Amino acid sequence: MAQRTRADALSRERIVEAAVALLDADGERGLTFRTLTERLATGPGAIYWHLANKGELLDAATDSVIADALTAEPGVGSPQDEIRAVALGLFEAIDRHPWLSTQLAVQLSRSPWGTVTPRIFESIGRRVSALGVPEATWFTATSALVHYIFGAAGQNAANAQVLRFGGTDRAEFLRAAVDAWEGLDPGEFPFLKSIAGQVREHDDREQFLTGIDLILTGITAQGRS
Template identity: 30%
Template sequence: MPRDTLTREQIIEAAIGLLDEEGLEGLNMRSLGKRLGSAATAVYWHVQSKDNLVVLASDEVWTEIELPDLDTVDWHTAASTMAGDLFAMFTRHPWLVMAFASQPLYGPNKARHDDHSLAVYEKAGFVGAEVDQATAAVFMYVLGNAVGMAAEVSVNRKLSRHGGNSQTRIEEAMTHATEIAARFPRLRSRTEAFADSDYAAAPEKSFEFGLQAVLSGLTDRLGSR
């Protein structure tokens, strides 16, 4: 695709697809140009650098998160909806979780989301610095839950690239981890109780349980004033 017919929007869309498939380590201008049917130099002309492209791609996926109408729903419902959508977005785009640790990420779509998050906790009754603290507490809870999932995707991808049966190697690693866990009483009882699961696996609906615990804690904090 010639440079004058290639658009930044096309590049960003293709970059998100490549990132979803290959992760941050798989994103390069040559592979992206091939996907677009264009020269790598044409891609550079539109986005300047790989780091800038990651910023643009990351900002685009923030549009996937619903911003509830605060005139029609209570703050708790709005916070739950946004946190659930955020976790789902991280699940669809695990590279974004890893990108947070590698470079600053910003843009109008993320800013719009962040501004709406502040409005949610202002509606709850938080004031001043507490608004930012409440927003950060929920965001970091969601991000923390997504880290493990993103790391698993990254490990699977690396194992696949190095050849061999990645699933077999993962199972061998988890078997070894379970053997180590058996030395400790609480971990041993857990693996015995859940024989079909490794000791590191979270129980079903752990994310929802933790999120409601965080929001309940914020509600209690409001009520203790």
């Protein structure tokens, strides 16, 4: 009976919140039931009462972060504007929680029927359907947007992690990359040399949203055709 009381006192929400904090600090390897019990100053039984294993814990943490990201989505505006806002919300969530990218990929490939993938597809898909494009293209168009968001945001988060653990400043890293590209053989790498200057000053979020706009332009053009 005492164990039940302790478990009830420690809510699922508190457990998930602590798990997210551990994941943010040290990634998936930093999240164990031992570190979680230490952070919550409780015994493992109270946690197991709510979540059976680490897989369930990771799923719950992912669901919580995505739910928060999509809660702030706009309810007014053009479908294009709302898609941009939803996409940017997901981009920023992955930027704040770098471990999220891997978990989204896992859920998309292993359990697309779970809570996370349907929520993301529904949020973006509703806006895609409002663009006036043929219904037969809805799944392909929505998938293109979702995969771009996951890929671009995930790469951005991975880059940030490399810089974080390497102790390198982003501007310094970009300068080194640009210098290296500008020093390439112009006969073999004419394109890279031509865009090197654009890399130096680019903004990650603006670049991400430009990619969203390119996809939306293609989707709407296909609808007109």
